[in-house]
Amino acid sequence: MSEKKYSKKHEWVSLNGDSATVGISRHATEMLGDIVFVELPEKGKSLNKDDKAAVVESTKAASDVYTPVSGEILESNQPIVDDPSGVNKDPENNGWFFKIKIKNKSELDSLMNQSDYEKFVKENPN
Amino acid sequence: MGVQKTTLYDFHKNLGAKFVPFAGYEMPIQYRDGIVKEHINTRQSSGFFDVSHMGQLFLSKNKSLEECLEKIIPLDFKEIKINQSKYSFLINDKGGVIDDLIITRVEGGFNIILNAACKENDIKEIAKCLNSENKYELRNDLSLIALQGPKSETILESIFEGVSQLKFMNGGSFEFQGRKIYITRSGYTGEDGFEISVPNKNVENFTKLLSNEGAKPVGLGARDTLRLEAGLCLYGHELNQDINPIQANLKWAISKRRREEGGFKGWEKIKNDLQNGVSKIRVGIKPTGRIIAREGTKIFSSSGEEIGVITSGTFGPSVNSPVAMGYIKSKFSEINNKILLEVRGKKHEAVVSKLPFYKKSYVK
Numbered sequence: 001m002s003e004k005k006y007s008k009k010h011e012w013v014s015l016n017g018d019s020a021t022v023g024i025s026r027h028a029t030e031m032l033g034d035i036v037f038v039e040l041p042e043k044g045k046s047l048n049k050d051d052k053a054a055v056v057e058s059t060k061a062a063s064d065v066y067t068p069v070s071g072e073i074l075e076s077n078q079p080i081v082d083d084p085s086g087v088n089k090d091p092e093n094n095g096w097f098f099k100i101k102i103k104n105k106s107e108l109d110s111l112m113n114q115s116d117y118e119k120f121v122k123e124n125p126n
Numbered sequence: 127m128g129v130q131k132t133t134l135y136d137f138h139k140n141l142g143a144k145f146v147p148f149a150g151y152e153m154p155i156q157y158r159d160g161i162v163k164e165h166i167n168t169r170q171s172s173g174f175f176d177v178s179h180m181g182q183l184f185l186s187k188n189k190s191l192e193e194c195l196e197k198i199i200p201l202d203f204k205e206i207k208i209n210q211s212k213y214s215f216l217i218n219d220k221g222g223v224i225d226d227l228i229i230t231r232v233e234g235g236f237n238i239i240l241n242a243a244c245k246e247n248d249i250k251e252i253a254k255c256l257n258s259e260n261k262y263e264l265r266n267d268l269s270l271i272a273l274q275g276p277k278s279e280t281i282l283e284s285i286f287e288g289v290s291q292l293k294f295m296n297g298g299s300f301e302f303q304g305r306k307i308y309i310t311r312s313g314y315t316g317e318d319g320f321e322i323s324v325p326n327k328n329v330e331n332f333t334k335l336l337s338n339e340g341a342k343p344v345g346l347g348a349r350d351t352l353r354l355e356a357g358l359c360l361y362g363h364e365l366n367q368d369i370n371p372i373q374a375n376l377k378w379a380i381s382k383r384r385r386e387e388g389g390f391k392g393w394e395k396i397k398n399d400l401q402n403g404v405s406k407i408r409v410g411i412k413p414t415g416r417i418i419a420r421e422g423t424k425i426f427s428s429s430g431e432e433i434g435v436i437t438s439g440t441f442g443p444s445v446n447s448p449v450a451m452g453y454i455k456s457k458f459s460e461i462n463n464k465i466l467l468e469v470r471g472k473k474h475e476a477v478v479s480k481l482p483f484y485k486k487s488y489v490k
Contacts, residue, residue: 033347034162036441037418037448039470055470057418059161059351059440081416 004092005108006117007068008124009050012092013111015102020069023096024056024087027121033058035084040076041098047071049107054097056087069107071100132178133269133326134333141343149242151179154345161347165443168315168352169484172277173344174336178269181245182323183252186261187235194255195236199229200371200390202381206231211295211310214379216251221370221392221399224251226361226379230297230310237308239270239321241361269329273341274319274352281339282309282320289320303328315349316356316484354449355442357410357481363421363437364408364451372399373453375408406434409459410479411450411467417474418448419467425454426466426473433458436467442483449483450476 002015010028014021029035037057047053047067054065076098080086087095112120130151138145143154154176156164167173185191192203201214208231216224225244230237240248249264256262273282283290286300289309297310305325313319324332337343350360359365364374370392371380377400384390388397413419423436434454442449450467458465461480466473 033156034160034443036162036443037416039417057441059165059443060155060347062418062420084416 002108004114005068005111006114006120007066007111008120009066009068011066011068013068013108015105015108018101019074020071020100020102021096022053022067022069022098022100024065024091025117025121026091029088029091029095032056032063033060035087037062038080038084038087038097040078040081041073043073043075045073047073047100056084065097067098067100068111069100070103072103074099074101130179132176133329134176134178137330137333138176138343143343143345146346148346149179151242153179154343156345156347157343159342161345161351162443164342164344164348165351167342168275168317168344168348169444170275172273172275172281172341173348174333174341175272175274175344175349176269176333177272177321178329179242180270181238181240181242181248182265182268182270183238183240183245183249184263184265185236185238185252185256186263188259188261190257191235191260194257194260195252196384197390198224198251198255199227200380200384200396201229202383205381205383208232209297211297211312212379213295215365215371215376216248217371217391217396218251218367219391220368221372221395222367223361223365223369223371223374224248224367226359226365228310228312232297232308233299237323244361265323267326268323269326271322271324271329271333271336272313272315272319273322273336274313274315274317274344275341276318277340278317278319281336281341282322284339285335292320294318302332314356314358315352316358316482317352350438351440351443354438354440354451355444355482355484357451357483359408359451360438369453370396370399372396373404373407404456406453407456407459408437408451408453410481410483411436411439411452411465411476412479412483413448413450413467414475414477416448417467417469419450419469419474419476423450423452424468425452426468427458428464428466430466433465445483449479451481454478 039055053067142158146155211230228239292311419439425434436452439450463478
């Protein structure tokens, strides 16, 4: 697996060959609070970078999750649909959202590494 | 006027509260535990809520007061005993709800608890109906704390001996640090509990005492999930100036004599709806899957006709499923009737559900 990269919309992506795993950051889960519903993209769906890919809902509100890279959905993480609290418990590992067959690896270049993301979160707490 | 804060603002901050603007106040939406834990703790143990943003209006008794109030509040005031509380409304000329409220007969008059967002306008509406000799005062010198959940009685009894003797929707005077305070057995969570009116000067000490006795803080987030599971209306969502109490399925909050005799604002409309039924009515709605239908979600019949709209919807932590309330055409309002909810462009199955979603445990 490659180094984890983060988007300004608080998604993380980690590359393994052509397959990119995408989820939401721990910071995002702390902002959202208790996650009670997750809707994930269907296998085979084609998405462009920054398209709406998934929905996550807390008791308070619904939020869109965007894909930080373009490609075709390979797999969605059914366990977090069945038990959405799994996202709060382990957002950056077992709480992943979907795997996408990455079209253009250079899209990763525009994303932040972990230390840049942490800085970004400090400067933009909300 | 800028954003207001309750006396306990710094106290909340120290407890790790996240604040949101609500009805002109900075209010805690949640604390460190988060909404789900705060909700469950209230159902299983005891939680305290700062509801000091709500208006506490005192009306001094005189000869004409009850007669005046009966014009805008559809209660039978002769029926309300000393220290008894009633849930009802301020009614407009069309029978619509200006605000929902709790009114308690106390020594020397009535206490009315008003919604924060409505209180200024409520006072104007009430003042219009009063005679010049009727005196009223919005008690900004008092805070209001709700203590809710099954362990609340034991916690409060350890501070106020005798408070456990209060029956649901009844109140009494007690003493705290040398000051007289008023406590009612009431709340808005579907749990047994109390609402304690404390002078601002003493409220932090009082709340610390609750905390020391084991009660945990609860924010507006869990207050909303709790009241929704309990099937209770929230002003601005289930109730507004264009909805009357019959449509809201709150006929019981109009006293029997008043349902027969009228004599309050909007009576013609309400009388008509009582006799002929309503075309739309408030119902509970339970999505079949996990989908959450938020306020504004359109409701369809199984044959695809648009029949209504959701007014509140969230995930109910105690029933462990999504829950909602909304208004639908009356002919579709039968319990267990299958309906469809349009969320993000797709229709999802749901049923009309009995209210409350979560069974109450009030002390009668």
